[in-house]
Amino acid sequence: MNDNLLYIFVSALVINNFVLSYFLGLCPFFGVSGRLATAFRLGLATTFVMIITSLCASFLNAFVLPYAPYLRLISFIVVIASTVQFVEMVIKKTSPALFRALGIFLPLITTNCAILALALFQTSREYSLLQGVVFAFGAGGGFTLALVLMAGLREEAELSSVPAVMRGTALTMILAGLLSLAFMGFAGLFSAVE
């Protein structure tokens, strides 16, 4: 059951959502979730980096790391940093407007813990190449989903009357808590199907 591709995908997408149940990638989650369109595009960029990272991590696990297990963290980080650099150059060339909108958060994808965690989880669960890619799709999709939902909530919250002291991070944090509460409802998804 655990090896089933659909299970891996749905699990990463909603049940064990990276943001809302593992608390990964919170910096961009709070930083970029102000506007809906930007949130969606950052989600896509992150998903893309995740997929490349997953492929590279599978490769490293197969050929390099059996000989030097202590290099795991360092090699993953180097791979992620170079992928992000690449994505940054592509976006800068193809869409300067998006490049400006994402600002500092684009290079910060490097320090997005969701991506490193993806590589580490994939290693500790011993996913195959295909499973890894499916896992990356699910995790990236889940990250985008959480980011977009959060951006929608925050755009609504801008327009409602909230006590002044509550505005800003505290409100965002509690909204995220409620969102996470809602996502807990997905926990029984697979046992219910059986």
Added chain:
Amino acid sequence: MTGAQSHYEEFSKGIWRENPIFVQVLGMCPMLAVTNSAINGVAMGAATTFVLVGSSLLVSLLKDFIPKQVRISTYIIIIATFVTVADFSLKAMAPALHKELGAFISLIVVNCIILGRQEAFASKNTVRMAVADAVGMAVGFTIALVLLGSLREILGSGSLFGVSLFGPHFEPWVIMILPPGGFIMLGLMLLVFASIREQREKLGERLAAEEGAA
């Protein structure tokens, strides 16, 4: 200002005035993920302290040798080295704790606080100042971790550091040790800090106004 005083200044700013969690809102991921009990908070705080102080020391020592263009990658590799050391040491010394914290020890690498301090402080200051700053930030981070971990453990399982507090009739508030509880509890704590800061500012303004009137 004498040297000792400014060292103390750099140390103390991390604890309250520029507390990485409550003021700068950095390093949220490990903050929320491991704080479902107080002991996890202590372990995470200790590991982060080791990495932060170690990398600040090394970066401030090497700052004249690191080329500007590749500084971020250099910092990351220095940090990753310290994290690998912390990861393996914890695995050897406290395997049960290591298992509980899981991937989050490795994820210290991408804790924004650590890279942030290297870029903003350690790469521009003397070794002693950098270490004072790192220790202050790490202590501030650890205090926040332990505070959040304790509150969540008390409400969520009715105990503190594994010691039961309320006797057998306490109905644990399970949601507090689950993910949503982390977000909500931290939200409430940020709220308390924001309101304290606002009241202090109001008090300061009133005092200033009274002084002006007198």
